[in-house]
Amino acid sequence: xxxxxxxxxxxxxxxxxxxxxxxxxxxxxxxxxxxxxxxxxxxxxxxxxxxxxxxxxxxxxxxxxxxxxxxxxxxxxxxxxxxxxxxxxxxxxxxxxxxxxxxxxxxxxxxxxxxxxxxxxxxxxxxxxxxxxxxxxxxxxxxxxxxxxxxxxxxxxxxxxxxxxxxxxxxxxxxxxxxxxxxxxxxxxxxxxxxxxxxxxxxxxxxxxxxxxxxxxxxxxxxxxxxxxxxxxxxxxxxxxxxxxxxxxxxxx
Numbered sequence: 001x002x003x004x005x006x007x008x009x010x011x012x013x014x015x016x017x018x019x020x021x022x023x024x025x026x027x028x029x030x031x032x033x034x035x036x037x038x039x040x041x042x043x044x045x046x047x048x049x050x051x052x053x054x055x056x057x058x059x060x061x062x063x064x065x066x067x068x069x070x071x072x073x074x075x076x077x078x079x080x081x082x083x084x085x086x087x088x089x090x091x092x093x094x095x096x097x098x099x100x101x102x103x104x105x106x107x108x109x110x111x112x113x114x115x116x117x118x119x120x121x122x123x124x125x126x127x128x129x130x131x132x133x134x135x136x137x138x139x140x141x142x143x144x145x146x147x148x149x150x151x152x153x154x155x156x157x158x159x160x161x162x163x164x165x166x167x168x169x170x171x172x173x174x175x176x177x178x179x180x181x182x183x184x185x186x187x188x189x190x191x192x193x194x195x196x197x198x199x200x201x202x203x204x205x206x207x208x209x210x211x212x213x214x215x216x217x218x219x220x221x222x223x224x225x226x227x228x229x230x231x232x233x234x235x236x237x238x239x240x241x242x243x244x245x246x247x248x249x250x251x252x253x
Contacts, residue, residue, distance in 0.1 A: 004056075004074065004076050005028055006117050006118070008039075008052075008056060009119070010117075011052050012041075012052070015048065015052060017048060017052075018042060018109050018112070018119075019039055019041045020039075020109060020112040020119040021038065021119065021120050022039070022040050022088065023038050024037070024038070025115050025119075027144075028118070035081075035084070036084040037083070038086045038088065039085055039087045040087075040108055041087060042109065043068070043089035046089055053074075053085070057074050057075075058072040058074040059073055064220040066098075066221070067213075068098070069086055069088055069098070070086075070087040070089070071084060071085070072084070072087065088105070091104040091108065093132050093137055093202070094136060094199075094214075097213065097214045099203075099210045099214045100136065100203060100210060101202075101209070101210075102169060102202065104132075104165075104169065107125050107165070108121040108122075108125045108126075111124070111125055122158075123152050123156055123157065124156060124157075124158055124162040124165060125165070127149065127152040127162070128162070128165045128166065128170070130145060130148060130149060130152070131149065131170070131179075132170075132198070133145075134149075134191075135191060135194065135195050135198065136195065139192065139195065140192070141192075149183050150183055150184065153183050153184065156180075162176055169198070169201075169202070170194070171197050179191075
């Protein structure tokens with residue numbers, strides 16, 4: 001399964017398509033029995049990516065109403081498991097609709113760094129994007145995310161750049177030193193308490209656009225469910241006709 005992820009990344013490099021793994025780039029060894037990988041690329045390279053993934057036996061899933069997310073799955077026969085790629089062309093937040101747009105995707109790709117065989121965000125970008133993901137999307141800090149945030153705090157090398165990111169995307173009253181102290185003390189409740197303030201700041205920059213994305217994507221998601229059912233039916237028929245052991249797409253996705 002890890003080999004399949006690395007093949008995707010090598011293909012992107014060979015075709016000069018900038019990318020980075022948004023989360024868990026340091027956890028690829030744990031993809032032994034399937035899982036999900038978050039991949040960031042530029043929007044104007046999405047069509048090229050889709051062509052490359054089809055050559056690697058990935059199938060695109062219906063994703064209406066989930067923009068800027070685009071989903072692809074592939075079955076790895078060696079591990080007998082599914083790999084899902086959650087490809088994002090923009091870093092946006094919100095639950096259940098990611099309607100709060102940011103320019104963090106541009107930052108992540110501009111400052112990405114190599115971590116072994118793959119590209120990942122710089123520690124400053126990863127810390128801010130992961131913090132927002134936990135607070136705005138999940139409304140909680142899972143144990144693995146807590147440990148990762150604490151590790152990132154110790155990797156920060158450009159405090160001035162990080163402070164600028166926080167001034168743009170976090171609570172204006174909280175400095176980097178205060179944020180680092182809360183993370184180190186594991187005061188996750190205090191960080192979650194900033195959720196309404198952060199949402200108000202991000203939504204306030206584009207209120208009409210945010211509202212339009214929330215309403216439009218809810219409608220598209222309903223249509224997407226119908227498209228998903230049709231895809232699952234077709235895939236199931238193909239697997240039945242071919243005797244394919246990669247059954248269960250409709251159950252998993």
